[in-house]
Amino acid sequence: MREERVLGYPKGLYRTFPRKGGSAPTATHLCPGCGHGILYKLIGEAIADLGIQDRSVLLSPVGCAVFGYYYVDCGNVQTAHGRAPAVGAAIARLAQNSIVISYQGDGDLASIGLGETLHAANRGERMVIFFVNNAVYAMTGGQLAPTTLIGQRTTTTPEGRTAQVDGFPLHMCELVDQLATPVYIERCSLADARRIRKARTAVRKALEIQRDRKGFAFVEFLSPCPTNMHCSSTEAADFVTQQMEPEFPLKRFRDRSAEATPAPVREVKYGREDLEAVLRDYDSGVGDPVPAPDVPEVRIRLAGFGGQGVLSLGTMLAHAGQMARRFVTWYPSYGPEQRGGTSNCSVTLSGQPIGTPAFMHPDVLVALNGPALEKFGPEVLASGLILYDAKAATAYVSPNGAKCIAVPALELAASCGTPRAANTAMLGALAGLDSLRLPESSFSEAMAMALAGKPKLIPANRDVFAAAAAWVRERHGKR
Ligand SMILES: Cc1ncc(C[n+]2csc(CCOP(=O)(O)OP(=O)(O)O)c2C)c(N)n1
Structure with missing residues (x-):
């Protein structure tokens, strides 16, 4: 041996x-x-x-x-x-x-x-x-x-x-x-x-x-x-x-080690408490998400021209998810132009921790213009939902058979005196359809949170939101 x-x-x-x-x-x-x-x-x-x-x-x-x-x-x-x-x-x-x-x-x-x-x-x-x-x-x-x-x-x-x-x-x-x-x-x-x-x-x-x-x-x-x-x-x-x-x-x-002077031991300014303080500043006060295994993951793509408030719409949705104590991710994709180019972001809401903020096939698409609808429409799952601005296409039909609703978001926003709030109209439409299964209060809280720096805009956006929610409810009921 x-x-x-x-x-x-x-x-x-x-x-x-x-x-x-x-x-x-x-x-x-x-x-x-x-x-x-x-x-x-x-x-x-x-x-x-x-x-x-x-x-x-x-x-x-x-x-x-x-x-x-x-x-x-x-x-x-x-x-x-x-x-x-x-x-x-x-x-x-x-x-x-x-x-x-x-x-x-x-x-x-x-x-x-x-x-x-x-x-x-x-x-x-x-x-x-x-x-x-x-x-x-x-x-x-x-x-x-x-x-x-x-x-x-x-x-x-x-x-x-x-x-x-x-x-x-x-x-x-x-x-x-x-x-x-x-x-x-x-x-x-x-x-x-x-x-x-x-x-x-x-x-x-x-x-x-x-x-x-x-x-x-x-x-x-x-x-x-x-x-x-x-x-x-x-x-x-x-x-x-x-x-x-x-x-x-x-x-x-x-x-040069013989001549080199030893570095003094510096007092480290930033410790764990400082990090915690920074995180506290960012803390929305909502608290951590609560696991809810029966709440399925919903993936939402929001797209339009830069300047249409697509990224803010995503932020509002993510905040609404936070308010409802869901797990959320918000994942922006920036076009090279500051204004006028296309822009999109992805939001995932889930009852369980989210593996990745990236996805190919959304459950829900919100398209604020024609190019966004053409680009992302075919990616929406058959079981999904497409909300597009009525001006973006005459009658869009999803190649996969997803439900499509033309929402007059620009028009509704304009009729409330805030034409730039088409994004908020889409938020109202999502809430009205209840397709994300979030309590309506979480949407209004999210809007207030997103517009906290511009409080004057809150009432106008509330009006647009309510008008759009009523509009979809009347025609399409809750999903
Ligand atoms: C960002 C990123 N780019 C590329 C790779 C793929 N990658 C893994 S090992 C490696 C080469 C490492 O070569 P070297 O540093 O010379 O180390 P060696 O293996 O020769 O010891 C590369 C390119 C990676 N892991 N991450």
């Missing part, structure tokens, strides 16, 4: 990695020969040795580095692609005792996140960025990265990268080195034991700078990726030393 003897565990890493499940408790998601695993180990050991494990926050972005939280035993925040330095800046500023470690690949850091990287470096944020340069987008299957070498074949440059089409490789350390603020900049390699020893020193140096609050540090690691280089681990390591290193020389670009 095979005997297993554990001589020791790397410090600062978890004992088991749940990523691959119970049958492979110590397997990582990484390929054999990849540099990422080595760097995780160097970071884990360093934070443990420096006694900063409890204060460290590793930022896991998108890419092969995404699963850092399975391995390194410290705090973690998963960030969107390229955004780690921005998230890290917030953490460093608000959690003054934190040690922020941003860990990013070349696609993440030098492509989508180039702006975040350079601005964080330029502001001298109190963080270290560990930058893994494997010359490809690895996780997504080996596409061109900003650091891909000239001539290097990738899935998106099958003939090899050319400067004419793809530009030259970006040198991140050199770019960061243009800035005045960074304290420490070094490029290392993870290709062999000798280089890894140097990388280990650089990891520790950068983390000591963080421990001592001395400012921004940037360390790049050239890293083999046998899977996407389509070769063995040793060949991938050779690629790093023989092909990547001439393009990206290993070098300590800067170390």
Whole structure:
């Protein structure tokens, strides 16, 4: 029988990695020969040795580095692609005792996140960025990265990268080195034991700078990726030393840690109470939604010309839903024009939490003009309802068989002396039909809420609302 003897565990890493499940408790998601695993180990050991494990926050972005939280035993925040330095800046500023470690690949850091990287470096944020340069987008299957070498074949440059089409490789350390603020900049390699020893020193140096609050540090690691280089681990390591290193020389670009003054511990102005106060200001006072599993989800699309009050109509509907203690979402879609272009928004009202504010097929469409009716009419479900302004079409027939009602919204609003309140007329029509199953009082409360800043408009809008509700009730009754 095979005997297993554990001589020791790397410090600062978890004992088991749940990523691959119970049958492979110590397997990582990484390929054999990849540099990422080595760097995780160097970071884990360093934070443990420096006694900063409890204060460290590793930022896991998108890419092969995404699963850092399975391995390194410290705090973690998963960030969107390229955004780690921005998230890290917030953490460093608000959690003054934190040690922020941003860990990013070349696609993440030098492509989508180039702006975040350079601005964080330029502001001298109190963080270290560990930058893994494997010359490809690895996780997504080996596409061109900003650091891909000239001539290097990738899935998106099958003939090899050319400067004419793809530009030259970006040198991140050199770019960061243009800035005045960074304290420490070094490029290392993870290709062999000798280089890894140097990388280990650089990891520790950068983390000591963080421990001592001395400012921004940037360390790049050239890293083999046998899977996407389509070769063995040793060949991938050779690629790093023989092909990547001439393009990206290993070098300590800067170390100003001896002169740097430690950042003072700033009093954090904004705490939980401030956040709660902000939320209180936005609190409508209505209270939280009350789950009502028997109340079905209703999806409403409201559309018209910009300036017709389509977005406000959506807001009023969403407020009406809030008043009735429904779960609500309001999701605007802005046309490029401020006035005169098309505009639409989507509102969902439900008795249960709403998964997404986006939908393709509404139950209810309110169209204030012809283009809106033409565009969104065919999307309405067969069981649905279409309310359109009588001026938008003569007699619209839904291709799916939804019920269609031409409401003289513009006319009703004008006859009440407020021609711009056609949106409120549509709100009245929805209330009159009771198609949303909301108590009428919630509509008037919602109107008052939406018009709170313009109290003079409230009585006129109430009139339009009442006229439209009466109009539909007379002709179509409650649905
Ligand atoms: C906003 C966004 N755009 C694109 C993606 C798809 N995506 C996932 S991983 C990845 C490439 C990451 O490459 P790199 O940062 O070089 O890391 P590596 O996998 O090479 O370690 C991309 C483009 C995404 N998840 N999110």
